[in-house]
Amino acid sequence: MTERSIACAGLLHGRGYDLRGPSRLSLDGGRIAGVAGIGGEADPLFALPVPVNAHDHGRPVRSSSFGAAGKPLELWLQYLALLPAVDPYLAAAASLGRSALGGSGAVMVHHTRVQGLTPLPLEAAEVARAAADIGVRIGFAVALKDRNPLVYGPSEEVLALLPEDARREIARRTGNAPMPVEDQIRLVEEVAGAAAGDLVDVQYGPTGVQWCSPGLLRAVADASARTGRRVHMHCLETRYQRDWADRNFPEGMFAFLKGIGLLSPRLTLAHCTWARPEELELIAESGATIAVNTGSNLGIRSGIAPVAEMVARGCKVALGLDGLTLDEDDDALGEMRLANALHRGWGFDTAIDEREMLRIALANGRAAVTGRDEGGAIEPGAPADLLLLDTDKLDSDRLVPDLSPRDLLFARAGAGHIAEVIVAGRTVARRGKLTGIDHDAVQAELLDRLRHGIKENDALRAALPELGRALHRHFAAAPCC
Numbered sequence: 001m002t003e004r005s006i007a008c009a010g011l012l013h014g015r016g017y018d019l020r021g022p023s024r025l026s027l028d029g030g031r032i033a034g035v036a037g038i039g040g041e042a043d044p045l046f047a048l049p050v051p052v053n054a055h056d057h058g059r060p061v062r063s064s065s066f067g068a069a070g071k072p073l074e075l076w077l078q079y080l081a082l083l084p085a086v087d088p089y090l091a092a093a094a095s096l097g098r099s100a101l102g103g104s105g106a107v108m109v110h111h112t113r114v115q116g117l118t119p120l121p122l123e124a125a126e127v128a129r130a131a132a133d134i135g136v137r138i139g140f141a142v143a144l145k146d147r148n149p150l151v152y153g154p155s156e157e158v159l160a161l162l163p164e165d166a167r168r169e170i171a172r173r174t175g176n177a178p179m180p181v182e183d184q185i186r187l188v189e190e191v192a193g194a195a196a197g198d199l200v201d202v203q204y205g206p207t208g209v210q211w212c213s214p215g216l217l218r219a220v221a222d223a224s225a226r227t228g229r230r231v232h233m234h235c236l237e238t239r240y241q242r243d244w245a246d247r248n249f250p251e252g253m254f255a256f257l258k259g260i261g262l263l264s265p266r267l268t269l270a271h272c273t274w275a276r277p278e279e280l281e282l283i284a285e286s287g288a289t290i291a292v293n294t295g296s297n298l299g300i301r302s303g304i305a306p307v308a309e310m311v312a313r314g315c316k317v318a319l320g321l322d323g324l325t326l327d328e329d330d331d332a333l334g335e336m337r338l339a340n341a342l343h344r345g346w347g348f349d350t351a352i353d354e355r356e357m358l359r360i361a362l363a364n365g366r367a368a369v370t371g372r373d374e375g376g377a378i379e380p381g382a383p384a385d386l387l388l389l390d391t392d393k394l395d396s397d398r399l400v401p402d403l404s405p406r407d408l409l410f411a412r413a414g415a416g417h418i419a420e421v422i423v424a425g426r427t428v429a430r431r432g433k434l435t436g437i438d439h440d441a442v443q444a445e446l447l448d449r450l451r452h453g454i455k456e457n458d459a460l461r462a463a464l465p466e467l468g469r470a471l472h473r474h475f476a477a478a479p480c481c
Contacts (some may be wrong), residue, residue, distance in 0.1 A: 002058055002426065003026070003027065003028045003033075004026075004027040004028075005024060005025070005026055005027075006024065006025040006027070006043070006045070006388070007022070007023075007024050007028050007038060007041075007042040007043050007048070008022070008024075008025065008042055008043055008046060008047045008388065009021070009042045009044055009045060009046060009292060009391050009405075010022070010023070010046045010047070010391070010405050011023050011025070011035075011042065011046065011047035011048065011344050011378055012047070012048045012049070012378060012406065013035060013377075013378050013379070014377055014378065014379050015363075015372075015377050015379070016355060017048075017354075017355050017358045017359075019375075019404060019405065019406050019408070020035075020037065021037065022039070022040075022042040022125060023035060023037050023042075024035065024036050024037075024038045024042075024045075024333065024376070024435075025047060025177065025386070027384045027422075027425045028425075029425065030384055030424040030425040030426075031381060031382065031383055031384050031425070031428065032378060032379065032380055032381065032382050032383075032384050033380060035091055035378060035379065035380060036274060038148070040359075040460060043478065044390060044391040044392045044404045045388045045389065045390065045391060045419055045420075046248040046388070046389040046391050046394065046409075047378060047387070047388050047389075048358075048362065048378070048386070048387050048389070048409070049055075049363065049375065049376050049377055049378060049382075049385060049386065049387070050103070050104070050105030050106070050361040050362070050385040050386055050387045050422065050423060051103050051104050051105065051319070051320065051332035051333065051336065051361050051362055051367060051419060052104065052105070052106045052107075052319070052356055052361070052362065052363075052365035052366050052368075052369055052376070053099055053104040053106065053107045053108060053289035053319070053320060053330075053332060053365075053369075053389065054108055054268065054270075054272040054289070054318035054320045054364075054365030054369055055108050055110065055232075055268070055291035055293055055318075055320025055321070055322055056095075056099070056107055056108050056109060056110065056318060056320060056321055056323055056370050057109065057110050057111070057112055057113060057321045057322070057323055058092055058095040058096065058107075058109040058111065058113075058127065058323075059080075059091075059092050059095055059113065060083070060086065060090070060091035060095055060306060060446055060450070061080070061083070061094070061446070061447070061450065062323075062328040063076065063299075063323070063324060063328065064328060065077065065206045066082050066083065066432055066454065067079065067461075067464075068080070068082075069299070069374050069436070069470070070141045070299070070300075070301070071300060072238070072300070072301045072302075072471075073237060073300045073302055074151065074238065074240060074471055074475070075464075075468050075471050076300045077468065078150075078170075078467055079464060079466060080113060081126055081173055081232075081331045081457070081460060082454060082457050082460060082461060082464075083113070083450065083454065084449075084450060084453025084454055084457065085115045085116055085117055085453070086446060086449045086450060087115070087117070087126075087128040087449070088114060088115045088117070088118075088123045088127055089126040089127075089129060089445045090442060090445060091115060091235040091405065091446065092109070092127040092130035093129065093130040093133065093134065093437055093439070093442045094439070094443055094446045095272060095323070095440060096130055096131055096134050096136055096138070096444050097134055097434050097437060097439040098329075098330040098439075099136065099205070099218045099321075099330050099332075100134055100135070100136050100421055100428050100429045100434060101330070101415060101418075101421075101429055101432065101434065101439070102321075102325075102329060102330035102331045102332050102333075102334075102411050102415045103331065103332040103333050103415055103418055103421060104136070104321070104332045105136055105137060105332070105371075105385045105387070105388055105421060105423040105428065106138070106139075106365070106366060106369045106370055106385070106423075107131075107136055107137070107138050107142070107369065107424075107444060108135065108139040108141065108232060108291070108320065108365075108368065108369045108426075109127060109138050109139065109140050109141065110136070110141040110143065110205050110207075110232055110234075110270070111124070111127070111141060111143050111205065112143040112205070112207060114143070116381070119193070119469075120142070120187060120190075120191060121187075121190045121191050121193065121194035121327075122194065123170075123258060124142075124191045124194055124195035124202070125194045125195045127140060127195065128140065128194075128195040128196075128197065128199075128200045130437075131199060131200060132151055132197075132199060132200075133200075133411055133436045133437050134428060134434060134436045134437055135423050135424075135426050135427075135428035135435070136199070136423055136428060136435050137199045137201075137369065137370050137385075137424075138199065138200055138201075138233065138369065139199075139200075139201045139203055139230070139368070139369040139371070140191070140195055140196075140201070140202050140203065141202075141203040141204065141231075141232035142184075142187060142188045142191050142202065142203070142204065142205050142211060142405050143205045143206030143207055144184045144185075144188075144204065144205055144206045144207065144216060145206070145207040145208075145211040145212055145213075145216075146178035146179070146184070146212060146213050146216050147176040147177065147178070147212065148210055148211050148246065149175075149176075149211075149332065150170070150174045151471070151474060151475075152210045152240060152244040153173055153244075155171070155175075157474060158467075158471060158474050159171055161334060161469075161470035161473055162293065162463070162466050162467065162470050163466055163476065165459075165463065166462070166463035166466040167460075167463075168321060169459050169460055169463040170460075170463055170467055173460065181213075181215055181216045181219050182219070184216065184219075185204075185219050185223050185466065186204065187204075188204055188223070188229070189227075195389045196422055199423075199424070201230065201239065201369065201371035202221065202229070202234050203229060203230040203231060203371070204220045204224055204229060204230070204231045204232070205221050205231075205232050205233070206231065206233045207233070207234055208233060208234035208235065208237075208241070209233075209253060209257070210241055210244050210245070211234075214256075214260075217257070217260060217262055218260045218262075220262065221260045222261070224262070224264070224266050224267075225261055225264075228266070229266070230266045230267070230268065230368070231262065231266055231267045231268070231373055231391070232267075232270070232368070233267065233268070233269060233270065234269075234271060235269040235270060235271055235272050235274050235275070236271060236273060236274040236275050236311060237240070237270070237271040237273055237274075237297070237302050237391065238273070238274070238302045238303070239274055240425045240475055241274065242268075242274035245283075248328070253279075254279045254282045254283065258282060258286065259379040260404075262268055262394075263282065263283070263286040264286055264287065264288065265286065265287035265288065266288075267286070267288040267289070268288065268290075268291055268292075268318075268368040269283065269288055269290050269291070270291045270293065271290075271291070271292065271293060271302070271305065272290045272292070272310070273292075273297055273302050273303045273304070273305045274303065274413075275290075275305075275306065275310075277306075280306070280309060280313040280315055281313050281314075283296065283310075283313075283315050284313050284314035284315045284316075285314075287316070288316070289316045289317075289318055289364065289365065289367070290310055290315050290316065290317050290318065290321070291317075291318045291320040291367045291368060292305045292307055292310075292317060292318070292319060292339065292360075292413070293305075293319075293320040293321065293322040293324070293367060294307075294319075294321065294335060294338050294339040294342060295321065295322075295323035295324055295325040295326040295335055296321070296323070296325075297321035298318070298326065298328070299324045299328075300324065304342060307339065307342075307343040307352065308343050308345070308351035308352055311351075311352055312351075312354060313454040316364050317360050317364060318360060318364040318365030318368055319332075319335060319336060319339060319360050319361045319364075319365060320365070321335050325338075326338055326375050328413065330415075331414050331415040332361070332415075333413045333414050333415065333417075333418075334394075334414045335361075336357065336358075336360075336361040336410075337359075337410055337411075337413070337463055338411055339357065339360070339411075340352070340354070340357045341408070343357075344357070350361075354406065354410060357410075362376050362377075363375070363376025363377065364376070383424060384422060384423075384424060384425040385421075385422065385423050385424065385433070386421075386422040387408075387418065387420075387421055387422075388418070388420040388421075389405075389418060389419060389457060390417055390418070390419040393416070393417050394408050394412070394413060394417045395408055416432075418431075418432075419431060463469060
């Protein structure tokens with residue numbers, strides 16, 4: 001990696017994200033070698049640590065492109081099966097490319113949608129190759145599950161509500177026997193052997209307590225403790241999951257997770273939208289990370305996570321995009337601004353200040369994705385993972401001389417203001433274009449394959465509206481939170 005010097009008009013410095021004026025950043029060997037103030041002219045750039053997308057799935061296209069927009073999670077998940085299997089490199093390159101263009105330099109890929117065209121270790125290696133070509137860091141969590149493929153309980157109750165054709169189609173797709181627990185654990189190590197590297201951290205990815213038997217969760221906890229490998233898991237994303245947890249864990253779901261050793265600093269819990277204050281205290285005590293997903297929770301009607309309460313209780317909170325930012329554009333800065341607007345407090349009361357929100361977006365998720373507790377700050381010795389914003393665009397209508405770039409960051413910054421994304425000292429994206437791949441060509445080829453293959457799923461497409469009505473009846477009849 002070559003040395004580089006960047007003269008910028010301003011930056012956010014150190015762990016406190018202090019605003020500094022004209023400064024020179026020296027990069028060497030993929031790390032920040034120095035930060036010094038300068039006099040005179042500087043380039044119209046504002047530097048901050050690159051954002052982290054602490055929860056995502058590497059989905060190849062936006063949900064609204066195949067009719068899933070606005071569906072509750074429990075139905076939305078079934079819509080994902082409309083997507084045909086495609087080349088895993090193409091799918092990953094399209095998704096991770098959008099993430100980089102949106103400003104994310106580190107992305108969690110909870111690989112819940114397996115293409116299945118090759119054995120999973122080979123598929124994971126192709127995802128890793130796409131990440132390397134683009135230049136982003138990724139966590140790759142191998143999805144693990146062994147129960148409740150349709151609802152949180154027996155599928156027969158919902159299947160009985162469907163017309164015959166729809167029932168047959170949905171049963172065919174949700175009736176496969178799960179892989180034995182020991183084989184699932186072994187698969188994670190096989191994936192690590194094929195895909196892990198300097199920019200790829202392979203993790204255990206139990207999909208959620210409601211989708212994993214106690215035996216599988218215990219096996220994950222034991223394997224994580226033995227290997228030191230991290231765990232990435234969904235948690236209490238919807239009110240229906242909250243109700244299921246209360247019925248199935250009368251002594252408390254988090255008490256169970258703590259008892260088996262899963263609740264630890266190695267764990268990341270995605271969402272926790274319906275977690276209660278006493279549960280947040282257990283999470284905080286354990287050192288686990290919570291990855292909140294503001295736009296996704298709004299888009300699929302899951303709720304608004306109690307982020308201020310999480311912070312108040314001492315939880316380590318990170319920011320995920322979940323492939324469902326408010327505009328489905330993978331804009332990491334836009335997601336930070338949305339989270340800030342919802343959770344900063346009302347009137348003159350401040351629940352979360354801007355420094356804390358910057359930690360949530362830029363620092364707290366790094367270990368959850370990379371497996372390394374470093375970075376997230378502009379300081380000597382830190383990884384050279386930087387986002388450079390074009391200040392001419394960011395403050396193009398400035399009327400007074402003392403506007404703060406940090407204030408503008410929270411007021412208006414988005415992907416359109418990005419001048420450059422740098423990861424490990426390498427320029428990953430510049431002025432709306434990736435440097436490592438032809439993203440437009442990847443997108444075009446991917447869409448061509450998806451449009452051709454999705455026709456084979458017409459029977460499922462016809463069944464999904466019936467399933468939606470059945471799920472509505474099922475959850476309306478169930479006792480709820």
